Amino acid sequence: MATEPKKIIIDTDPGIDDAMAIFLALRSPEVEVIGLTTIYGNVYTTLATRNALHLLEVAGRTDIPVAEGSHVTLNKEPKLGVTDFVHGADGLGNQNFPPPNGKPIEESAADFLVNQAKVNPGKVTVVALGPLTNIALAIQMDPEFVKNIGQIVLLGGSFAVNGNANPAAEANIYGDPQAADVVFISGANVLAVGINVTHQVVLSGSDREKLASSKGKFAQYLTGILEVYFAYHFDAYNTNGAYLHDPTALLAAVDPSLVTCTEGTVRVQTSGITRGLTILCNKHKSFGEITEWSNKPSVKVAVTVDAPRVVKLVMDRLLS
Numbered sequence: 473m474a475t476e477p478k479k480i481i482i483d484t485d486p487g488i489d490d491a492m493a494i495f496l497a498l499r500s501p502e503v504e505v506i507g508l509t510t511i512y513g514n515v516y517t518t519l520a521t522r523n524a525l526h527l528l529e530v531a532g533r534t535d536i537p538v539a540e541g542s543h544v545t546l547n548k549e550p551k552l553g554v555t556d557f558v559h560g561a562d563g564l565g566n567q568n569f570p571p572p573n574g575k576p577i578e579e580s581a582a583d584f585l586v587n588q589a590k591v592n593p594g595k596v597t598v599v600a601l602g603p604l605t606n607i608a609l610a611i612q613m614d615p616e617f618v619k620n621i622g623q624i625v626l627l628g629g630s631f632a633v634n635g636n637a638n639p640a641a642e643a644n645i646y647g648d649p650q651a652a653d654v655v656f657i658s659g660a661n662v663l664a665v666g667i668n669v670t671h672q673v674v675l676s677g678s679d680r681e682k683l684a685s686s687k688g689k690f691a692q693y694l695t696g697i698l699e700v701y702f703a704y705h706f707d708a709y710n711t712n713g714a715y716l717h718d719p720t721a722l723l724a725a726v727d728p729s730l731v732t733c734t735e736g737t738v739r740v741q742t743s744g745i746t747r748g749l750t751i752l753c754n755k756h757k758s759f760g761e762i763t764e765w766s767n768k769p770s771v772k773v774a775v776t777v778d779a780p781r782v783v784k785l786v787m788d789r790l791l792s
């Protein structure tokens with residue numbers, strides 16, 4: 473018997489690797505994208521909304537609603553900077569795309585998350601590709617949300633390796649550490665895919681050439697925007713390749729067998745020079761004293777990834 477596709481909401485800050493993840497989701501029969509919610513991170517929230525609408529227009533999927541998310545962190549701090557050096561000033565590789573025709577729905581991202589989880593209890597997976605403000609707001613708005621939401625698969629953290637925003641912190645967690653801490657200890661079914669895993673998943677220069685020589689709509693579009701992303705990786709990592717952060721998290725939601733996980737309680741450092749650091753307590757040791765990790769819910773944290781299979785899925789689905 474054919475199983476129903478899994479309903480997913482992609483919380484996104486597009487973003488070049490976000491664009492890849494969104495297109496991949498639209499090409500994945502295992503999932504049905506029921507909405508996009510937007511957040512700051514790679515760009516400010518207003519531009520994230522514009523880019524989300526634009527990407528759906530490129531895909532011919534304007535039937536999918538876009539709900540705009542928070543412009544400020546959970547603690548109401550304004551965003552002081554975005555990572556335009558990674559994605560270009562427009563978030564999509566400085567390609568001078570025309571503004572979208574569509575508009576976001578009236579509901580806020582957090583309201584949309586709460587309401588969709590309520591009407592499809594246990595059935596919706598949120599794939600969170602940016603800072604976790606909208607998800608934390610949904611958790612705070614509705615005490616039933618953590619029960620109603622099926623799963624939260626998030627791209628975030630740098631478990632036991634250096635971060636990418638700075639040596640301590642991965643960019644999405646660094647974007648709103650308080651929100652991340654709320655999500656990690658909420659009791660929801662959370663799978664964290666961090667850069668300890670996504671740094672193993674690389675789109676090579678020759679993969680990019682294959683995309684460039686394909687006539688596929690998504691391959692053509694991505695070839696244009698990937699130039700800036702590759703240039704950033706060359707500057708930052710001295711490599712001719714690009715990390716597939718968001719596509720890996722998206723595919724982990726589509727096919728959990730692509731990653732293996734450990735389980736434990738994750739807390740986030742919210743201040744000081746290690747602000748945004750994620751620390752997993754793996755429960756292999758019991759501590760003599762009560763700690764900030766004691767008696768808190770566990771989450772799953774990805775520890776290995778089948779990188780060749782992820783890259784193959786990305787290529788197969790984006791080339792077609």
Ligand SMILES: O=c1[nH]cnc2c1ncn2[C@@H]1O[C@H](CO)[C@@H](O)[C@H]1O
Nearest residue numbers: 489555558636637642643644717718
């Ligand atoms: O050096 C960086 N600084 C900030 N954000 C980055 C950097 N490299 C990649 N990303 C973006 O942050 C998420 C993964 O942490 C991804 O969305 C990626 O595009």
